Amino acid sequence: MKYHTYNIITIGCQMNKSDSERIAAYFEEQGMREEEDKYRADVVVLTTCGVRQSAEDRVYGFVPRIKKENPSCFLIITGCLSERNDVKKRLKDKVDLWIPIGDIINIKNQITNKLQIPNSKQDNCGYLELEAKYSSKFKAFVPIGNGCNNYCSYCVVPYARGREKYRSAETIINEVKGLVRGGYREITLIAQNVNSYIDGRQQAADSRKFGFPRLLNEIDDIPGEFWLRFATSHPKDMSDELIDVIAKCEHLCEHVHLPAQAGDNAVLKAMNRGYTIEHYIELINNLRRKINTRINRAINRTNKSRNYFAAPLSITTDIIVGFPGETKEQFVNTAKLFKEVKFDMAYIAQYSPRPGTAAVKLVDDVPKQEKKRREEALMKILRKTALENNKKYIKKTVEVLIEGKNKHGDWYGMTRTNKNVRIDSRQQTADSRNLLGQFVNVKIIEIREFGMRGELI
Numbered sequence: 016m017k018y019h020t021y022n023i024i025t026i027g028c029q030m031n032k033s034d035s036e037r038i039a040a041y042f043e044e045q046g047m048r049e050e051e052d053k054y055r056a057d058v059v060v061l062t063t064c065g066v067r068q069s070a071e072d073r074v075y076g077f078v079p080r081i082k083k084e085n086p087s088c089f090l091i092i093t094g095c096l097s098e099r100n101d102v103k104k105r106l107k108d109k110v111d112l113w114i115p116i117g118d119i120i121n122i123k124n125q126i127t128n129k130l131q132i133p134n135s136k137q138d139n140c141g142y143l144e145l146e147a148k149y150s151s152k153f154k155a156f157v158p159i160g161n162g163c164n165n166y167c168s169y170c171v172v173p174y175a176r177g178r179e180k181y182r183s184a185e186t187i188i189n190e191v192k193g194l195v196r197g198g199y200r201e202i203t204l205i206a207q208n209v210n211s212y213i214d215g216r217q218q219a220a221d222s223r224k225f226g227f228p229r230l231l232n233e234i235d236d237i238p239g240e241f242w243l244r245f246a247t248s249h250p251k252d253m254s255d256e257l258i259d260v261i262a263k264c265e266h267l268c269e270h271v272h273l274p275a276q277a278g279d280n281a282v283l284k285a286m287n288r289g290y291t292i293e294h295y296i297e298l299i300n301n302l303r304r305k306i307n308t309r310i311n312r313a314i315n316r317t318n319k320s321r322n323y324f325a326a327p328l329s330i331t332t333d334i335i336v337g338f339p340g341e342t343k344e345q346f347v348n349t350a351k352l353f354k355e356v357k358f359d360m361a362y363i364a365q366y367s368p369r370p371g372t373a374a375v376k377l378v379d380d381v382p383k384q385e386k387k388r389r390e391e392a393l394m395k396i397l398r399k400t401a402l403e404n405n406k407k408y409i410k411k412t413v414e415v416l417i418e419g420k421n422k423h424g425d426w427y428g429m430t431r432t433n434k435n436v437r438i439d440s441r442q443q444t445a446d447s448r449n450l451l452g453q454f455v456n457v458k459i460i461e462i463r464e465f466g467m468r469g470e471l472i
Protein backbone atom coordinates (compact mmCIF):
# COMPACT_ATOMS: atom_id res chain seq x y z
CA MET A 16 0.00 0.00 0.00
CA LYS A 17 1.41 3.43 -0.90
CA TYR A 18 0.03 5.10 2.24
CA HIS A 19 2.12 5.02 5.41
CA THR A 20 0.47 7.33 7.93
CA TYR A 21 -3.06 8.09 9.03
CA ASN A 22 -4.95 10.62 11.13
CA ILE A 23 -8.52 10.21 12.37
CA ILE A 24 -10.80 13.08 13.36
CA THR A 25 -13.83 12.01 15.37
CA ILE A 26 -16.95 14.12 15.72
CA GLY A 27 -19.91 13.14 17.88
CA CYS A 28 -20.84 10.36 20.24
CA GLN A 29 -19.08 7.52 22.07
CA MET A 30 -20.04 5.14 19.28
CA ASN A 31 -18.11 7.27 16.78
CA LYS A 32 -15.10 7.31 19.12
CA SER A 33 -15.26 3.55 19.37
CA ASP A 34 -15.57 3.23 15.57
CA SER A 35 -12.47 5.39 15.15
CA GLU A 36 -10.55 3.10 17.56
CA ARG A 37 -11.38 0.16 15.34
CA ILE A 38 -10.42 2.00 12.16
CA ALA A 39 -7.08 2.95 13.80
CA ALA A 40 -6.36 -0.66 14.72
CA TYR A 41 -7.16 -1.73 11.20
CA PHE A 42 -4.72 0.79 9.71
CA GLU A 43 -2.00 -0.37 12.11
CA GLU A 44 -2.62 -3.95 11.09
CA GLN A 45 -1.91 -2.81 7.52
CA GLY A 46 1.47 -1.46 8.69
CA MET A 47 0.44 2.20 8.85
CA ARG A 48 1.25 4.45 11.80
CA GLU A 49 -0.62 7.33 13.39
CA GLU A 50 0.42 10.87 12.38
CA GLU A 51 -0.81 13.39 14.94
CA ASP A 52 -0.78 16.28 12.47
CA LYS A 53 -3.72 15.97 10.10
CA TYR A 54 -1.96 18.26 7.64
CA ARG A 55 0.89 15.75 7.23
CA ALA A 56 -0.92 12.41 7.26
CA ASP A 57 -1.19 10.34 4.05
CA VAL A 58 -4.75 9.27 4.89
CA VAL A 59 -7.18 11.44 6.86
CA VAL A 60 -10.47 9.95 8.08
CA LEU A 61 -13.38 11.99 9.37
CA THR A 62 -15.79 9.93 11.47
CA THR A 63 -18.78 12.21 11.10
CA CYS A 64 -21.96 12.95 13.06
CA GLY A 65 -25.23 14.17 11.54
CA VAL A 66 -27.30 14.33 14.71
CA ARG A 67 -27.12 18.14 14.94
CA GLN A 68 -26.47 20.83 12.36
CA SER A 69 -23.55 22.10 14.45
CA ALA A 70 -21.79 18.70 14.19
CA GLU A 71 -22.40 18.66 10.42
CA ASP A 72 -21.01 22.19 10.08
CA ARG A 73 -17.72 21.07 11.63
CA VAL A 74 -17.24 18.74 8.65
CA TYR A 75 -17.79 21.63 6.22
CA GLY A 76 -15.08 23.48 8.16
CA PHE A 77 -12.56 20.62 8.34
CA VAL A 78 -12.71 19.25 4.78
CA PRO A 79 -11.70 22.33 2.73
CA ARG A 80 -9.00 23.24 5.26
CA ILE A 81 -7.44 19.78 5.20
CA LYS A 82 -7.47 19.66 1.42
CA LYS A 83 -5.91 23.13 1.24
CA GLU A 84 -3.13 22.43 3.76
CA ASN A 85 -2.58 18.78 2.80
CA PRO A 86 -3.69 18.50 -0.87
CA SER A 87 -2.10 15.11 -1.50
CA CYS A 88 -3.83 13.34 1.40
CA PHE A 89 -6.42 10.66 0.75
CA LEU A 90 -9.51 12.01 2.52
CA ILE A 91 -12.17 9.57 3.71
CA ILE A 92 -15.58 10.35 5.15
CA THR A 93 -17.33 7.72 7.22
CA GLY A 94 -20.02 7.80 9.93
CA CYS A 95 -23.44 9.45 9.79
CA LEU A 96 -22.81 11.72 6.79
CA SER A 97 -21.17 9.14 4.54
CA GLU A 98 -24.37 8.35 2.69
CA ARG A 99 -26.04 11.74 2.57
CA ASN A 100 -26.35 12.78 -1.08
CA ASP A 101 -26.59 16.49 -0.28
CA VAL A 102 -23.33 16.33 1.71
CA LYS A 103 -21.64 14.33 -1.06
CA LYS A 104 -22.70 16.94 -3.60
CA ARG A 105 -21.43 19.80 -1.48
CA LEU A 106 -17.99 18.23 -0.88
CA LYS A 107 -17.64 16.11 -3.99
CA ASP A 108 -14.35 17.58 -5.28
CA LYS A 109 -12.62 17.36 -1.93
CA VAL A 110 -13.38 13.86 -0.62
CA ASP A 111 -11.64 10.79 -2.07
CA LEU A 112 -13.81 8.11 -0.50
CA TRP A 113 -17.25 7.97 1.11
CA ILE A 114 -17.53 4.79 3.13
CA PRO A 115 -20.42 3.63 5.34
CA ILE A 116 -19.11 2.54 8.72
CA GLY A 117 -20.15 -1.09 8.12
CA ASP A 118 -17.84 -1.19 5.08
CA ILE A 119 -14.77 -0.07 7.00
CA ILE A 120 -13.65 -3.67 7.07
CA ASN A 121 -13.02 -3.40 3.30
CA ILE A 122 -11.18 -0.11 3.52
CA LYS A 123 -7.84 -1.51 2.31
CA ASN A 124 -9.28 -2.55 -1.05
CA GLN A 125 -11.06 0.72 -1.32
CA ILE A 126 -7.98 2.81 -0.67
CA THR A 127 -5.88 0.77 -3.06
CA ASN A 128 -8.38 0.61 -5.87
CA LYS A 129 -10.33 3.80 -5.19
CA LEU A 130 -13.45 1.71 -5.65
CA GLN A 131 -16.80 2.42 -4.10
CA ILE A 132 -18.14 -1.03 -3.24
CA PRO A 133 -21.84 -1.62 -2.67
CA ASN A 134 -23.21 -0.74 0.73
CA SER A 135 -22.97 -3.81 2.96
CA LYS A 136 -25.42 -2.69 5.64
CA GLN A 137 -26.72 -6.25 5.74
CA ASP A 138 -23.84 -6.90 8.08
CA ASN A 139 -23.35 -3.48 9.56
CA CYS A 140 -21.71 -4.80 12.72
CA GLY A 141 -19.12 -7.18 11.24
CA TYR A 142 -16.52 -4.40 11.53
CA LEU A 143 -16.97 -4.48 15.33
CA GLU A 144 -14.99 -7.71 15.34
CA LEU A 145 -11.92 -5.71 14.31
CA GLU A 146 -9.64 -5.35 17.29
CA ALA A 147 -9.66 -1.81 18.63
CA LYS A 148 -6.69 0.47 19.24
CA TYR A 149 -8.08 1.80 22.51
CA SER A 150 -7.24 5.44 23.04
CA SER A 151 -6.92 4.96 26.83
CA LYS A 152 -4.95 2.45 28.85
CA PHE A 153 -7.58 2.16 31.59
CA LYS A 154 -10.99 3.08 30.11
CA ALA A 155 -12.54 1.35 27.12
CA PHE A 156 -15.73 1.49 25.09
CA VAL A 157 -16.89 -1.94 24.01
CA PRO A 158 -19.49 -1.77 21.24
CA ILE A 159 -22.12 -4.49 21.52
CA GLY A 160 -23.95 -3.64 18.32
CA ASN A 161 -24.65 -1.05 15.68
CA GLY A 162 -27.74 0.53 14.15
CA CYS A 163 -31.21 1.38 15.39
CA ASN A 164 -34.75 0.20 14.60
CA ASN A 165 -36.58 2.95 16.44
CA TYR A 166 -36.92 5.73 13.87
CA CYS A 167 -37.45 8.57 16.30
CA SER A 168 -38.82 11.22 13.97
CA TYR A 169 -35.93 13.68 14.46
CA CYS A 170 -33.02 11.22 14.25
CA VAL A 171 -30.73 10.26 11.38
CA VAL A 172 -29.11 7.27 13.04
CA PRO A 173 -31.37 4.50 11.60
CA TYR A 174 -30.69 5.87 8.09
CA ALA A 175 -26.99 6.41 8.65
CA ARG A 176 -26.18 3.16 10.48
CA GLY A 177 -28.95 0.84 9.32
CA ARG A 178 -31.03 -1.62 11.31
CA GLU A 179 -29.88 -3.03 14.64
CA LYS A 180 -27.27 -5.77 14.46
CA TYR A 181 -25.57 -7.19 17.50
CA ARG A 182 -22.30 -8.97 18.22
CA SER A 183 -22.31 -12.40 19.76
CA ALA A 184 -22.24 -12.42 23.56
CA GLU A 185 -19.16 -14.62 23.42
CA THR A 186 -17.04 -12.08 21.52
CA ILE A 187 -18.22 -9.22 23.75
CA ILE A 188 -17.47 -11.15 26.95
CA ASN A 189 -14.06 -12.20 25.61
CA GLU A 190 -13.22 -8.59 24.74
CA VAL A 191 -14.18 -7.47 28.27
CA LYS A 192 -12.21 -10.33 29.86
CA GLY A 193 -9.13 -9.32 27.85
CA LEU A 194 -9.50 -5.70 28.94
CA VAL A 195 -9.92 -6.63 32.62
CA ARG A 196 -6.87 -8.91 32.38
CA GLY A 197 -4.96 -6.00 30.83
CA GLY A 198 -5.74 -3.81 33.85
CA TYR A 199 -8.59 -1.77 32.41
CA ARG A 200 -10.59 -0.11 35.19
CA GLU A 201 -13.70 1.07 33.41
CA ILE A 202 -15.62 -0.65 30.63
CA THR A 203 -18.56 1.01 28.91
CA LEU A 204 -20.82 -1.17 26.79
CA ILE A 205 -22.17 0.92 23.95
CA ALA A 206 -24.80 0.75 21.21
CA GLN A 207 -27.54 3.06 20.02
CA ASN A 208 -30.02 1.12 22.12
CA VAL A 209 -28.19 -1.27 24.46
CA ASN A 210 -31.29 -2.58 26.16
CA SER A 211 -32.69 -4.13 23.01
CA TYR A 212 -29.52 -6.26 22.72
CA ILE A 213 -29.93 -9.87 21.63
CA ASP A 214 -27.03 -12.27 21.21
CA GLY A 215 -25.83 -11.80 17.63
CA ARG A 216 -25.75 -15.55 17.04
CA GLN A 217 -29.43 -15.84 17.88
CA GLN A 218 -30.95 -13.03 15.90
CA ALA A 219 -32.50 -15.38 13.38
CA ALA A 220 -33.66 -18.03 15.85
CA ASP A 221 -34.81 -17.75 19.45
CA SER A 222 -33.52 -14.29 20.21
CA ARG A 223 -35.09 -13.86 23.64
CA LYS A 224 -32.70 -16.27 25.32
CA PHE A 225 -29.73 -13.98 25.61
CA GLY A 226 -30.71 -10.36 26.03
CA PHE A 227 -29.06 -7.39 27.72
CA PRO A 228 -29.88 -8.48 31.32
CA ARG A 229 -28.05 -11.78 30.81
CA LEU A 230 -25.13 -10.06 29.09
CA LEU A 231 -24.77 -7.71 32.08
CA ASN A 232 -24.97 -10.62 34.51
CA GLU A 233 -22.25 -12.57 32.72
CA ILE A 234 -19.93 -9.57 32.48
CA ASP A 235 -20.56 -8.76 36.13
CA ASP A 236 -19.37 -12.28 37.00
CA ILE A 237 -15.93 -11.62 35.47
CA PRO A 238 -13.50 -11.45 38.40
CA GLY A 239 -11.42 -8.30 38.76
CA GLU A 240 -11.48 -4.74 39.95
CA PHE A 241 -13.37 -2.78 37.32
CA TRP A 242 -16.37 -0.52 36.89
CA LEU A 243 -19.01 -1.28 34.30
CA ARG A 244 -21.21 1.28 32.52
CA PHE A 245 -23.54 1.22 29.53
CA ALA A 246 -25.04 3.71 27.10
CA THR A 247 -27.51 4.44 25.68
CA SER A 248 -30.77 3.02 26.98
CA HIS A 249 -34.18 3.56 25.50
CA PRO A 250 -36.98 4.01 28.08
CA LYS A 251 -39.37 1.82 26.12
CA ASP A 252 -36.96 -1.13 26.40
CA MET A 253 -36.06 -0.70 30.09
CA SER A 254 -37.78 -3.80 31.46
CA ASP A 255 -38.36 -4.76 35.11
CA GLU A 256 -35.98 -7.67 34.57
CA LEU A 257 -33.27 -5.28 33.41
CA ILE A 258 -33.80 -2.94 36.38
CA ASP A 259 -33.49 -5.93 38.75
CA VAL A 260 -30.24 -6.99 37.09
CA ILE A 261 -28.84 -3.44 37.16
CA ALA A 262 -29.65 -3.32 40.88
CA LYS A 263 -27.88 -6.62 41.46
CA CYS A 264 -24.64 -6.21 39.45
CA GLU A 265 -21.94 -4.86 41.74
CA HIS A 266 -19.49 -3.86 39.02
CA LEU A 267 -22.19 -1.65 37.49
CA CYS A 268 -21.87 2.00 38.44
CA GLU A 269 -24.70 3.88 40.13
CA HIS A 270 -25.40 6.04 37.10
CA VAL A 271 -28.09 5.60 34.46
CA HIS A 272 -28.38 7.74 31.36
CA LEU A 273 -32.00 7.59 30.24
CA PRO A 274 -32.92 10.00 27.44
CA ALA A 275 -36.38 11.50 28.02
CA GLN A 276 -36.18 13.88 25.01
CA ALA A 277 -39.37 15.71 26.13
CA GLY A 278 -41.67 15.93 29.13
CA ASP A 279 -44.95 16.13 27.24
CA ASN A 280 -46.88 13.15 25.86
CA ALA A 281 -48.02 14.84 22.64
CA VAL A 282 -44.44 15.87 21.84
CA LEU A 283 -43.16 12.38 22.69
CA LYS A 284 -45.75 10.96 20.29
CA ALA A 285 -44.70 13.35 17.52
CA MET A 286 -41.11 12.28 18.19
CA ASN A 287 -42.19 8.61 17.84
CA ARG A 288 -40.56 7.73 21.15
CA GLY A 289 -42.95 4.93 22.13
CA TYR A 290 -43.52 5.75 25.83
CA THR A 291 -45.42 8.24 27.95
CA ILE A 292 -43.92 10.58 30.49
CA GLU A 293 -45.76 8.73 33.26
CA HIS A 294 -43.94 5.55 32.22
CA TYR A 295 -40.62 7.40 32.18
CA ILE A 296 -41.13 8.70 35.72
CA GLU A 297 -42.13 5.24 36.92
CA LEU A 298 -38.88 3.85 35.49
CA ILE A 299 -36.82 6.48 37.30
CA ASN A 300 -38.62 5.74 40.57
CA ASN A 301 -38.05 1.98 40.18
CA LEU A 302 -34.39 2.47 39.31
CA ARG A 303 -33.86 4.75 42.30
CA ARG A 304 -35.74 2.50 44.72
CA LYS A 305 -34.01 -0.72 43.70
CA ILE A 306 -30.48 0.60 43.19
CA ASN A 307 -30.45 2.75 46.32
CA THR A 308 -31.66 -0.26 48.34
CA ARG A 309 -28.75 -2.27 46.95
CA ILE A 310 -26.24 0.43 47.90
CA ASN A 311 -27.53 0.60 51.46
CA ARG A 312 -27.48 -3.19 51.76
CA ALA A 313 -23.89 -3.31 50.50
CA ILE A 314 -22.83 -0.75 53.06
CA ASN A 315 -24.47 -2.63 55.91
CA ARG A 316 -22.86 -5.84 54.70
CA THR A 317 -19.34 -4.41 54.53
CA ASN A 318 -19.86 -2.49 57.76
CA LYS A 319 -18.17 0.66 56.41
CA SER A 320 -17.63 3.63 58.69
CA ARG A 321 -20.47 6.10 58.98
CA ASN A 322 -18.60 8.53 56.80
CA TYR A 323 -18.53 6.18 53.84
CA PHE A 324 -20.99 7.64 51.41
CA ALA A 325 -23.82 5.63 49.91
CA ALA A 326 -23.94 7.90 46.86
CA PRO A 327 -27.44 7.63 45.47
CA LEU A 328 -28.07 6.68 41.85
CA SER A 329 -27.39 9.59 39.53
CA ILE A 330 -29.68 10.11 36.59
CA THR A 331 -28.78 11.94 33.40
CA THR A 332 -30.82 12.57 30.30
CA ASP A 333 -31.04 14.03 26.78
CA ILE A 334 -33.65 16.65 25.91
CA ILE A 335 -34.63 18.40 22.69
CA VAL A 336 -36.28 21.80 23.03
CA GLY A 337 -38.28 23.51 20.29
CA PHE A 338 -39.42 20.36 18.48
CA PRO A 339 -41.85 21.37 15.66
CA GLY A 340 -45.18 22.36 17.17
CA GLU A 341 -43.93 22.35 20.80
CA THR A 342 -46.17 24.90 22.53
CA LYS A 343 -45.23 26.91 25.61
CA GLU A 344 -47.57 24.72 27.68
CA GLN A 345 -45.92 21.58 26.36
CA PHE A 346 -42.51 23.00 27.19
CA VAL A 347 -43.74 23.73 30.73
CA ASN A 348 -44.35 19.96 31.07
CA THR A 349 -40.66 19.36 30.29
CA ALA A 350 -39.73 21.94 32.92
CA LYS A 351 -42.00 20.08 35.37
CA LEU A 352 -40.21 16.83 34.52
CA PHE A 353 -36.89 18.48 35.38
CA LYS A 354 -38.24 19.65 38.74
CA GLU A 355 -39.71 16.25 39.55
CA VAL A 356 -36.81 13.98 38.50
CA LYS A 357 -34.04 16.32 39.70
CA PHE A 358 -31.51 15.24 37.09
CA ASP A 359 -27.80 15.23 37.87
CA MET A 360 -27.01 16.25 34.31
CA ALA A 361 -28.94 16.84 31.09
CA TYR A 362 -27.68 17.29 27.54
CA ILE A 363 -30.09 19.83 26.14
CA ALA A 364 -30.22 20.42 22.39
CA GLN A 365 -32.19 22.95 20.39
CA TYR A 366 -34.09 21.11 17.66
CA SER A 367 -32.59 21.35 14.18
CA PRO A 368 -34.19 19.61 11.19
CA ARG A 369 -32.14 16.69 9.87
CA PRO A 370 -32.45 15.81 6.17
CA GLY A 371 -34.07 12.45 5.50
CA THR A 372 -35.93 12.18 8.82
CA ALA A 373 -39.71 12.18 9.28
CA ALA A 374 -39.69 15.41 11.30
CA VAL A 375 -38.07 17.35 8.46
CA LYS A 376 -41.52 17.46 6.85
CA LEU A 377 -42.92 19.33 9.89
CA VAL A 378 -42.74 23.09 10.09
CA ASP A 379 -39.80 24.12 12.29
CA ASP A 380 -42.02 26.74 13.89
CA VAL A 381 -40.37 27.48 17.24
CA PRO A 382 -38.21 30.58 16.68
CA LYS A 383 -34.49 30.32 17.42
CA GLN A 384 -34.76 32.85 20.26
CA GLU A 385 -37.54 30.84 21.90
CA LYS A 386 -35.52 27.61 21.59
CA LYS A 387 -32.65 29.39 23.31
CA ARG A 388 -34.97 30.66 26.06
CA ARG A 389 -36.30 27.15 26.66
CA GLU A 390 -32.79 25.72 26.80
CA GLU A 391 -31.77 28.36 29.34
CA ALA A 392 -34.89 27.79 31.44
CA LEU A 393 -34.07 24.06 31.69
CA MET A 394 -30.42 24.79 32.45
CA LYS A 395 -31.53 27.00 35.34
CA ILE A 396 -33.56 24.17 36.89
CA LEU A 397 -30.78 21.67 36.17
CA ARG A 398 -28.15 23.80 37.93
CA LYS A 399 -30.36 23.99 40.99
CA THR A 400 -31.19 20.26 41.18
CA ALA A 401 -27.63 19.16 40.36
CA LEU A 402 -26.24 21.42 43.11
CA GLU A 403 -28.85 20.13 45.55
CA ASN A 404 -27.95 16.51 44.66
CA ASN A 405 -24.23 17.25 45.08
CA LYS A 406 -24.69 18.77 48.55
CA LYS A 407 -25.09 15.23 49.83
CA TYR A 408 -21.42 14.57 49.01
CA ILE A 409 -19.93 17.25 51.28
CA LYS A 410 -17.44 15.81 53.80
CA LYS A 411 -18.14 12.30 52.50
CA THR A 412 -15.60 9.85 51.12
CA VAL A 413 -16.08 8.54 47.59
CA GLU A 414 -14.11 6.34 45.23
CA VAL A 415 -12.69 8.14 42.20
CA LEU A 416 -11.09 6.77 39.05
CA ILE A 417 -8.28 9.18 38.18
CA GLU A 418 -8.38 10.17 34.51
CA GLY A 419 -5.70 12.82 34.18
CA LYS A 420 -4.06 16.03 35.40
CA ASN A 421 -5.26 19.51 34.47
CA LYS A 422 -3.05 22.47 33.52
CA HIS A 423 -2.75 23.48 37.19
CA GLY A 424 -1.32 20.07 38.04
CA ASP A 425 -4.48 18.82 39.79
CA TRP A 426 -5.48 15.20 39.34
CA TYR A 427 -9.08 14.79 38.23
CA GLY A 428 -11.43 11.86 37.72
CA MET A 429 -14.95 10.51 38.01
CA THR A 430 -16.99 8.88 40.74
CA ARG A 431 -19.10 5.80 40.11
CA THR A 432 -22.04 8.22 39.92
CA ASN A 433 -20.34 10.07 37.04
CA LYS A 434 -19.44 13.19 39.03
CA ASN A 435 -16.28 15.10 38.08
CA VAL A 436 -13.87 15.39 41.00
CA ARG A 437 -10.72 17.50 41.15
CA ILE A 438 -8.04 16.91 43.75
CA ASP A 439 -6.28 19.94 45.18
CA SER A 440 -2.66 20.06 43.90
CA ARG A 441 -1.40 21.58 47.20
CA GLN A 442 -2.24 18.30 48.84
CA GLN A 443 -0.68 16.31 45.99
CA THR A 444 2.84 17.64 46.59
CA ALA A 445 2.98 15.42 49.63
CA ASP A 446 1.81 12.48 47.55
CA SER A 447 3.96 11.97 44.48
CA ARG A 448 2.38 8.71 43.28
CA ASN A 449 1.30 8.48 39.66
CA LEU A 450 -2.43 8.10 40.14
CA LEU A 451 -3.43 7.92 36.48
CA GLY A 452 -5.90 5.07 35.97
CA GLN A 453 -6.04 4.29 39.70
CA PHE A 454 -8.98 4.07 42.07
CA VAL A 455 -8.47 6.43 45.01
CA ASN A 456 -10.58 7.47 47.98
CA VAL A 457 -11.36 11.15 48.09
CA LYS A 458 -13.02 13.24 50.77
CA ILE A 459 -15.22 15.88 49.14
CA ILE A 460 -14.66 19.37 50.52
CA GLU A 461 -16.34 21.61 47.97
CA ILE A 462 -19.17 21.10 45.49
CA ARG A 463 -20.51 22.93 42.45
CA GLU A 464 -23.35 22.11 40.08
CA PHE A 465 -21.28 19.94 37.77
CA GLY A 466 -18.14 19.19 39.72
CA MET A 467 -16.52 18.73 43.10
CA ARG A 468 -13.18 19.25 44.78
CA GLY A 469 -11.70 16.85 47.29
CA GLU A 470 -8.71 15.59 49.22
CA LEU A 471 -7.01 12.23 48.92
CA ILE A 472 -7.64 9.97 51.90
Ligand code: SF4
Pocket residue numbers: 163164165166167170171172173207208249
Ligand atom coordinates in the same frame (compact mmCIF):
# COMPACT_ATOMS: atom_id res chain seq x y z
S1 SF4 B 1 -33.41 5.42 19.68
FE1 SF4 B 1 -34.16 7.17 18.51
S2 SF4 B 1 -32.72 8.82 19.06
FE2 SF4 B 1 -31.73 6.90 19.63
S3 SF4 B 1 -30.49 6.33 17.84
FE3 SF4 B 1 -32.46 5.28 17.62
S4 SF4 B 1 -33.70 6.65 16.35
FE4 SF4 B 1 -31.98 7.85 17.15
